[in-house]
Amino acid sequence: MTHILFDFFGTLVDYDDGHARTPVKSAAMASLPADEFLVRWDAEWMAWEARCAAAHREFSMLDVAGSFLPDASPADLAAFVDVYIAEWNAGVRYLPGLPALLSSLSQRFRLAVVSNTHEPDLVPGHLSAMGVAGLFDAVVTSVEVGVRKPAPSIYEVALSRLGIPASAAVFVGDNPSADYFGPRALGMRSLLIDPAARHASVPPGDRLSSVFDLPSVLA
Structure with a gap:
């Protein structure tokens, strides 16, 4: 395994789902x-x-x-x-310690983001604001590709852009369908962020309490 593909919202940042609270x-x-x-x-x-x-x-x-x-x-x-x-x-809330985590992971793996989003500049803008944009080889978004996870083609675009087979990547995210079963259907290893252990269909060994569990799981 050479690459880690990350979901963004709920994985690399916390956020309030839904519409703006005070528009x-x-x-x-x-x-x-x-x-x-x-x-x-x-x-x-x-x-x-x-x-x-x-x-x-x-x-x-x-x-x-x-x-x-x-x-x-x-x-x-x-x-x-x-x-x-x-x-x-x-x-949107940035996770304390995340830049250091990503920097450490980038010493061993190539990193990418594959995210559902309705705004092309949103994820790249946050990565730049967090100071981690340079750690990622690719940022693939649903609004750019035209389909959202778990459609197979969005993962295929990411793998093609990175020039790797599915077996070379692990996908990390917080949505069972989009970030666990979708990537697995294409042959990727997947890890689900599930701190409350709500998803019994995902084996315990494939669950993380947060993205900060990754170094120990991938060791």
């Missing part, structure tokens, strides 16, 4: 009170999820914004997305 500025840009904005935004978001879920197709923030604000100009839509992402990012 004050983005609600104002939509000319709506914050409470009404959340109801309408969630309804639009779930409509996109319903259309894309069966085929694991990915949609972008601009897709949702365009149907949510159909009369807005491209520039206004881009500005709206920037504001909403900034408000959503308030729920």
Whole structure:
């Protein structure tokens, strides 16, 4: 094994799932009170999820914004997305000690990120802000590929970009379908972050309490 492929959200950072908790500025840009904005935004978001879920197709923030604000100009839509992402990012929390962990792992393995996300710059931006972007050989995102994990093609794109067979990689993440069973179906070893041991279908030896367990598991 030569490579570690990481999920991002819930694995390399903690975050609040769902919409931005206090979308004050983005609600104002939509000319709506914050409470009404959340109801309408969630309804639009779930409509996109319903259309894309069966085929694991990915949609972008601009897709949702365009149907949510159909009369807005491209520039206004881009500005709206920037504001909403900034408000959503308030729920992202960096893990103390993670840069040192990744730096140590990079001495033994090549590293990559394979993440579901609706915004192309979101994961690379966080990696840069964390000071670890240079440790990764590749960052592959669902919005870039057009499908989300666990669609096989997103893992295949990552393996092709890295120039390795599936047997050379271990996948680490916190979602059983996307980060454990999906990669395993292609022949990768997988490890699931499952601190509460909620997923009995995953063998105990393949579970981690956090990403910081990796050095001992891979030793």
